[in-house]
Amino acid sequence: MSGYRIFARKELSEIVRTWRIWVLPAIILFFAISGPLLARFTPEIVGALAGSQLGQIELPTPTYFDAYTGWIKNLSQITLFALIIIYGGIVSAETKSGTAILVLTKPVSRRAFVIVKAVIHSLFLTILLVLGTLVTWALTAVTFGEAPGGALWSAALVWLVYGVLFMALMTLFSVLISSAAGAAGAGIGAYVLLSIASIWKPLSEYTPAGLPGQAASLAAHATTPSSLWPIVTSIALSIALAALAALLFRRKEL
Amino acid sequence: MTAAIRAVGLTKSYGKKHALDGVHLSVEEGSIFGFLGPNGAGKTTMLRLMTGLARPTAGSIEVLGRDVAEAGNAVRAEIGFLPDVPAFYEWMTAEHFLRFAGGLFGLSGSLLTERTGMLLDLAGLNGVTTKIGGYSRGMKQRLGVAQALINAPRLLLLDEPTSALDPMGRKDVLDMIVSLRGRTTVFFSTHILGDVERVCDSVAILDHGRVAAQASITELKQRYGKQKVVIEVTDGADALVATIADRAWAASVARAPHGSIEITVTDVAAAQREIPALVSARGLGLVRMDAGELGLEEVFVELVGGGAS
Numbered sequence: 001m002s003g004y005r006i007f008a009r010k011e012l013s014e015i016v017r018t019w020r021i022w023v024l025p026a027i028i029l030f031f032a033i034s035g036p037l038l039a040r041f042t043p044e045i046v047g048a049l050a051g052s053q054l055g056q057i058e059l060p061t062p063t064y065f066d067a068y069t070g071w072i073k074n075l076s077q078i079t080l081f082a083l084i085i086i087y088g089g090i091v092s093a094e095t096k097s098g099t100a101i102l103v104l105t106k107p108v109s110r111r112a113f114v115i116v117k118a119v120i121h122s123l124f125l126t127i128l129l130v131l132g133t134l135v136t137w138a139l140t141a142v143t144f145g146e147a148p149g150g151a152l153w154s155a156a157l158v159w160l161v162y163g164v165l166f167m168a169l170m171t172l173f174s175v176l177i178s179s180a181a182g183a184a185g186a187g188i189g190a191y192v193l194l195s196i197a198s199i200w201k202p203l204s205e206y207t208p209a210g211l212p213g214q215a216a217s218l219a220a221h222a223t224t225p226s227s228l229w230p231i232v233t234s235i236a237l238s239i240a241l242a243a244l245a246a247l248l249f250r251r252k253e254l
Numbered sequence: 255m256t257a258a259i260r261a262v263g264l265t266k267s268y269g270k271k272h273a274l275d276g277v278h279l280s281v282e283e284g285s286i287f288g289f290l291g292p293n294g295a296g297k298t299t300m301l302r303l304m305t306g307l308a309r310p311t312a313g314s315i316e317v318l319g320r321d322v323a324e325a326g327n328a329v330r331a332e333i334g335f336l337p338d339v340p341a342f343y344e345w346m347t348a349e350h351f352l353r354f355a356g357g358l359f360g361l362s363g364s365l366l367t368e369r370t371g372m373l374l375d376l377a378g379l380n381g382v383t384t385k386i387g388g389y390s391r392g393m394k395q396r397l398g399v400a401q402a403l404i405n406a407p408r409l410l411l412l413d414e415p416t417s418a419l420d421p422m423g424r425k426d427v428l429d430m431i432v433s434l435r436g437r438t439t440v441f442f443s444t445h446i447l448g449d450v451e452r453v454c455d456s457v458a459i460l461d462h463g464r465v466a467a468q469a470s471i472t473e474l475k476q477r478y479g480k481q482k483v484v485i486e487v488t489d490g491a492d493a494l495v496a497t498i499a500d501r502a503w504a505a506s507v508a509r510a511p512h513g514s515i516e517i518t519v520t521d522v523a524a525a526q527r528e529i530p531a532l533v534s535a536r537g538l539g540l541v542r543m544d545a546g547e548l549g550l551e552e553v554f555v556e557l558v559g560g561g562a563s
Contacts, residue, residue: 098341
């Protein structure tokens with residue numbers, strides 16, 4: 001058990017002491033700050049840029065729901081792409097550089113090596129999401145004068161399940177594919193497939209493919225079917241993917 | 255004596271290529287064992303199998319009496335390993351890495367602090383606060399040796415431990431290995447024959463994935479090494495070479511600088527008896543005559559032929 005604890009502490013230190021503490025947090029913070037401001041001032045910005053070209057067209061008055069949907073949209077697109085790219089080498093970077101050899105010839109199981117990475121980085125993503133959502137919430141309250149929390153937090157939590165699923169998926173891809181870029185490519189492929197799958201209603205209602213749409217609907221306070229099934233299947237799939245990654249890594253030659 | 259390492263018919267193939275081909279090897283507990291071989295002979299593959307980083311295609315390997323693949327952490331807790339090119343977390347300092355490595359073995363508190371300090375001294379890295387990313391290859395190699403010792407291992411596996419070190423660093427590492435004699439089994443792969451001759455009790459020579467020989471160094475020299483006689487004469491060495499080459503006990507004769515002649519002999523006693531007479535018969539003066547064993551290098555070259563690096 002001490003192997004798990006010590007290796008987890010090393011992963012946390014690595015996040016704090018390397019580029020990892022800057023890249024994903026900066027991306028999330030950027031969207032957390034810019035989202036509410038853009039939502040609030042978009043009519044003014046468009047009006048100023050378009051001038052008289054808008055004619056009779058009147059842009060609707062923005063609401064705090066626009067800030068919320070902007071936040072979820074940015075999480076589901078650019079932030080998720082960044083996550084896929086950053087975590088393409090979550091395991092392979094260590095096997096390729098040779099650092100894994102010094103760790104795995106000590107009393108640390110390969111299962112611990114993989115599971116600790118998936119768990120610690122999911123935890124890191126959770127912390128970033130909570131902080132980003134807090135910033136969005138506060139700025140929405142400041143810019144719009146009101147910001148009920150329910151829609152925002154429920155949407156963010158639904159997205160978090162999707163984010164953790166991709167963390168598990170990238171862990172698996174990083175075990176299977178020795179190149180970080182190759183694993184990232186496979187991750188983007190999975191993203192595209194899930195996006196296409198979400199078009200078909202049964203898949204959207206019962207599988208992870210429905211999560212981004214559900215999160216966006218919750219943020220917009222639109223009527224949505226229950227998120228329970230997509231959440232349950234996503235959590236189950238995340239656990240299965242991480243377990244499969246651990247199993248395959250155990251059989252891998254280093 | 256029990257065997258710290260026992261390989262039986264160990265084979266590792268990559269496609270059609272056999273990196274190891276039916277290796278039989280036994281390393282006595284407490285000994286310092288040199289694993290010699292030219293580049294590409296399969297030394298690193300052998301160490302990967304011993305540490306469980308790779309699995310055998312056929313045969314078996316036991317480390318400290320246990321099957322590596324089955325025992326897992328139980329075996330790893332008792333070994334220290336230095337890979338040929340050790341890679342570290344570059345954002346750590348040497349002290350941080352040693353503490354991390356010790357923690358993985360379950361060490362903590364004053365024992366970990368004491369051992370970390372001692373090994374930093376050994377590696378010459380005490381007081382170095384630079385991150386490992388800024389280290390030279392030699393510094394990394396010394397830190398690699400230190401981290402392999404953090405758990406006071408029963409078996410120390412070293413892959414080319416002196417290859418990146420300067421003469422002083424090499425001497426320090428070899429002295430450290432000698433100091434472990436009797437307490438820790440040391441298995442180290444190398445192609446530096448002088449290192450093996452200096453510190454090892456026993457040696458195995460690997461060639462094209464097969465063990466060409468395994469024995470104590472003395473036994474190996476006796477078994478494979480013909481003896482050598484070097485003579486120095488006052489003049490006319492060239493003519494004497496032809497005369498000596500005709501003798502039955504002369505396996506080979508070669509001219510060396512300054513009028514010397516090197517003779518590889520199959521019967522040193524006969525050579526010692528007859529050489530002075532041959533020199534005298536030609537009216538030459540015998541300046542010097544030395545008889546001795548062949549070095550490990552010559553045994554190595556004899557066993558692995560021109561493939562040696």
